[in-house]
Amino acid sequence: MIEQGYLSIRSVVDSSLMVVAADPVLMPSFAVLLAELPGNTTGFTELSKNVTDFFAFNAGSANHIYEGMSMHDTHNPTDNPRMTGLATNAQMDAFIADVVTGAQQNAVPDAIIAQFGALMESLRTTIVQG
């Protein structure tokens, strides 16, 4: 059985991805994914699962192992053709803000949001490679 905590993270991730998809700062980087929708949701579902696994795994879940690419390679267009260009600091700011919005839409307590914010901030230099 999938635990409630994992389902909560998945809800936050799905909400956040909707905010990202409508964010003009981030939209260009997700061009491949957005071009597939609404006809083909396979990429969206896989991204939702992988980002959820990533957060659950990094939050200490023993039951969910992140099996996607490394954070460096995922965000490097050479290794990941679904990433159309290198991420900028402004995009990183926008991504974190959008995840906070997605969490707030799901009534996640501020103290928990702060922990995920710190996790994302710790990845800035790995993800922003330009």
Ligand code: HEM
């Ligand atoms: C701490 C912040 C971030 C985290 C934790 C994160 C996490 C992830 C994860 C787990 C994946 C899936 C990897 C896989 O499937 O193997 C992914 C894919 C991706 N990320 Fe990020 N990401 C972050 C920031 C960003 C930013 C700032 C951008 C944009 C500039 C971005 C753009 C993308 C794109 C375009 C993909 C591929 C989407 C697709 O499958 O079509 N990410 N990210």
